[in-house]
Amino acid sequence: MIYLSLALTLLLTLSSCTNASMQPLPEINNTILKSSTNNREPSLGIKWLASLALYNGKERIELTNLLSRTRVPLPGLNSQDSQPISVSLSADGQRLALIRQRGNRTELLLYRRNFGTLQLLEINPAGIPKKVSIDATGKLLAVQVSRDGYWEVDLLRLPN
Amino acid sequence: MIPLKHLSSHQPHSSPSLSWNGRYLAVIIQRGGKRMAVITDRLSGQIHPLSLPGNKYPIRISLSPDARQLAMELTGKGTSRIELFNLQTIIEPDEPIGIRGSTSLNQSQ
Numbered sequence: 001m002i003y004l005s006l007a008l009t010l011l012l013t014l015s016s017c018t019n020a021s022m023q024p025l026p027e028i029n030n031t032i033l034k035s036s037t038n039n040r041e042p043s044l045g046i047k048w049l050a051s052l053a054l055y056n057g058k059e060r061i062e063l064t065n066l067l068s069r070t071r072v073p074l075p076g077l078n079s080q081d082s083q084p085i086s087v088s089l090s091a092d093g094q095r096l097a098l099i100r101q102r103g104n105r106t107e108l109l110l111y112r113r114n115f116g117t118l119q120l121l122e123i124n125p126a127g128i129p130k131k132v133s134i135d136a137t138g139k140l141l142a143v144q145v146s147r148d149g150y151w152e153v154d155l156l157r158l159p160n
Numbered sequence: 161m162i163p164l165k166h167l168s169s170h171q172p173h174s175s176p177s178l179s180w181n182g183r184y185l186a187v188i189i190q191r192g193g194k195r196m197a198v199i200t201d202r203l204s205g206q207i208h209p210l211s212l213p214g215n216k217y218p219i220r221i222s223l224s225p226d227a228r229q230l231a232m233e234l235t236g237k238g239t240s241r242i243e244l245f246n247l248q249t250i251i252e253p254d255e256p257i258g259i260r261g262s263t264s265l266n267q268s269q
Contacts, residue, residue, distance in 0.1 A: 022210050022230065022245035029243045039242040042231035044224040049231055051242055066229075066244070091180075091225040136180055136225040136256070 028069055041087055045136075048093030052084050061087050061098060063113075075116050082107075086131045090138030095158075097134040097141050108132060108143060110158060121156065166200060166207050177223040179254035186223040186230060197221050197232060199251060208250055227254040 038054035039062075049064045060078040064071055074096075078084070082102040089096055096111040108121045108129045123129060127147035134141050141156040167173060170189035177186040185200045191209075197218045199208040212218070212234065219240060220233040230245045 021249065022247060023249055025229070025244040025246055038240055040233045040240045041220060042222045042233055042242045044222045044229060044231045046224060046226055049242070049244070051231075 043089040045089045045091045045093045050087050050089040077111050088132050088134040090134050091136035095138035097132045099129045099132050175220045179227040180225045180256045181254050183254045184227045186221050188218050
């Protein structure tokens with residue numbers, strides 16, 4: 001009886017866990033993503049991928065169109081005097097939320113691709129942002145913030 | 161707060177990523193001394209462990225909003241690299257609300 005109940009428990013545990021086999025996307029992995037070294041911090045939209053990539057010893061934000069397998073220019077986003085820390089992309093690839101280090105300041109920003117504008121977002125009460133996540137609609141941000149020695153998460157509603 | 165009962169014994173967890181309607185949660189967990197990525201289906205209760213080839217392990221993951229693709233930052237041999245995977249052989253998509261095939265979850269799920 002004990003063996004039977006153990007077997008049943010094992011069966012129930014295994015039935016909630018399926019062994020999955022993902023299919024790599026070699027046409028993207030072996031072309032566009034292989035061309036830059038030390039790619040990190042992926043953020044997926046629908047048909048879009050944002051990431052941080054290292055070029056000539058400096059990181060920059062990159063956006064890849066997964067349908068055309070091409071890099072998309074981000075005018076005004078990457079600058080020589082700043083270092084990106086975290087990036088997150090809306091589903092349509094139009095809005096990028098980012099955190100960057102510029103001098104001794106750590107800034108939270110929103111980049112709108114359709115306008116090519118970069119907007120500094122205020123963190124109130126003041127804190128140091130570390131990670132950012134934008135929701136699929138591009139209207140809500142979750143930001144991990146260091147404040148008075150504690151890690152907190154702030155939610156920020158963004159204007160249209 | 162919604163507890164993740166199936167994952168509670170596989171801590172620490174990192175890099176959470178949700179699909180459009182919150183049906184799927186992709187997360188990195190600890191299992192048997194190894195870091196591994198899993199996708200939990202909050203509708204069916206199933207957990208999908210995602211096995212990786214070679215001596216690579218996941219650092220950060222990002223689930224596409226429709227849950228059709230997963231991007232993984234993988235490390236191995238001292239470098240990190242992003243690779244993309246198709247999930248359509250494993251899970252059905254999670255479409256936005258209002259689109260056919262979209263998922264509705266109760267708050268308690």
